[in-house]
Amino acid sequence: MLRYVIGRLIIMVPTILVLSLVLFVLMRLTPGSPLQPVAPNANPLSPEAQANLAREWGLDKPILEQYVVYLGRAIHLDFGVSYLYKTRSVVDILAPLVPVSLHLGLMALALAIIVGGALGVLAAMNQNGPLDYVCTLAAMLGVSLPNFVMAVLLITVFVLGLKLIPYTGGWNQPSDWVLPTITLALGPLGIIARYTRSSMIDVIRSDYVRTARAKGLSGRRVILMHVLKNALIPPLTILGPIIAAVLTGSPFVEQIFRVPGLGRYFFESILARDYPVIMAVFLFFGVFLQLMNLVVDLLYGVVDPRIRFGGSD
Amino acid sequence: MAVPSEPLLGAAIAEVAVEPELEVEQAPRHRATLWRDAVRRLLRNKLAVGGLIGVGVLALVAIFADKLSPYDYDFQNFVHINEAPSWDFPLGTDLVGRDMLSRMIYGARVSITVAVLAQLVILAIGVPIGAVAGYWGGWVDLVVMRVVDVFYAIPNLLLAILIMSVLGRGIENLFFALIITSWLTITRITRAQMLSLRDKEYVKAARVAGASPLWIIVRHMLPNALTPIVVTVTFGIPQLIFAEAALSFIGIGVNPPMPSWGQMVGEHQQYLRSSWWLAVFPSAAIAATMLSFTFLGDGIRDALDPRMNE
DSSP, rough: HHHHHHHHHHHHHHHHHHHHHHHHHHHHSSSOOOSSSSTTTOOOOHHHHHHHHHHHHHHTSSSSHHHHHHHHHHHHOOOBBBSSSSBBBBHHHHTTTTHHHHHHHHHHHHHHHHHHHHHHHHHHTTTTTTHHHHHHHHHHHHHSSSSSHHHHHHHHIIIIIIOOOOOSSSSSSHHHHHHHHHHHHHHHHHHOOOOHHHHHHHHHSSHHHHHHHHHHHHHHHIIIIIIIHTSGGGGGGGHHHHHOOOOOOOOHHHHHHOSSSSSHHHHHHHHHHHHHHHHHHHHHHHHHHHHHHHHHHHHHHHHOOOOOOSSSO | OOGGGGGOOOOOOOHHHHHHHHHHHHHHHHHHHHHHHHHHHHHHHHHHHHHHHHHHHHHHHHHHHHHHHHTTTTOOOTTOSSSEEEEEEETEEEEEEEOOHHHHHHHHHHHHHHHHHHHHHHHHHHHHHHHHHHHHHHHHHHHHHHHHHHHTOOOOHHHHHHHHHOSSSSSHHHHHHHHHOOOHHHHHHHHHHHHHTOOOOOHHHHTTTOOHHHIIIIIIIIIHHHHHHHHHHHHHHHHHHHHHHHHHTOOOSOOOOOOOOOHHHHHHGGGGOOOOOHHHHHHHHEEEEEEEHHHHHHHHHHHHHHOOOO
């Protein structure tokens, strides 16, 4: 087990290295230079000032050397200074934003897993009944509607139309949390519901469930004692992509609901081409996703003891 | 998610195809029946028919955008700025006095054109690479799969965002970003199909008979790999429409004044309370488009092979 985890962590290194190298080269090859002023029509800095700034930021060195220096600093969480806010370091800017995004993401994930799982189980137990259609519909809406579209429609209905939720935006009181969480959760919720449903149906049709029924166990007892335990394992495999979906979706949701999180700032830095920030956020996303995939794989083994780690590879 | 069932599916279709290879006269009849059955199943599915109608309407709107729209998409009517829907402007006007209906109609053209053209290029890139990797295996396969692995480390949309933020907005860059980030799925699917078909008896027979690898791939293997490829394409197009809308929403998609639904939502979502029509109509258009394609895609998948349904 420990050997497996260490092995996986070691495999992560080349992927992250390639990712960071590609990012770094892309960022350096782009036309816009951080030495140019931020304002659109401002006068350029004098050549001497540009040379000084280039030396200060290490931009006068060969690109490979720049990359190695960057990596060395990045390991110590030093991602340099923002090009947009020239007096603040990237870490200072991003550090207070991460907890907000994490809060939103975790709530959405919990909502998606609990409600999506329950919906899938209920749908499988009422196959082709009304609840099954509700589940299918919710899954289709959740999977196919982009979350920024969902956000606009939800705001129109619940904030402007029914006035159930105050028109605020931000992340100050619990009423601000409701719509962003629901919006972010709906897509993953749909996928989980769909997946749980089909996995449940597979198990319900299996021989040992028929045996349990033949023994005379009640329908509810069969579901609770025999079906759930095995049917909930396959949906675990999609947790990796689900976490990726929440991560990718959160910038859009944060943007519309004015949630002061990492995602919203990420968009701002993209429009401003603030490369040190973009680079740091992408590295964060990459490492985070790889770690989450590892956690999901480990979880899979904990829940299903039939899976052994590190045996074959 | 459908990956585990693919070898099975390949095998099932392969069996159908073995016979026509032997009896030449029967070959056309067999294939026609397979596809005719699929069409019949598709048309029996009400949701799929609804999706088909939705996609059809969208295609017509996109093709005849210049005939249908009452105004030019970039014509600014300075007397009618930010007006609510009325008889003259059924969907209202935007902040600089452009007719929303006309912009929505041209937006359909942008969405569809970008998605369909990008999908065609992706097919032209992904299928040959996947076929070569799956058929020959070895180092070609190894290289392709390592590249795919690296791409999978970052979600598609984030990668597209990165590319657009580096290249800057504009429709050519948008094509590039979408193609670079979306060729993986079809490559992987084609490769998996080729891998499972490679050792089938009819492929071996063709090889023994002296057929060239190109002929075997194109004539014998690809037709049997067609079902998952068709399904991937039907789900790929809405994914591309979504990606275009998402990038334009952020402001790094198409170049203004070219209209895009995603960009209209992104630009106007902050005025939702005062001018709801600016963001709600484009949102509804994206929603209707995505749902139509999903219904149609689900229908096509079920019609081509009921067992492929997860």
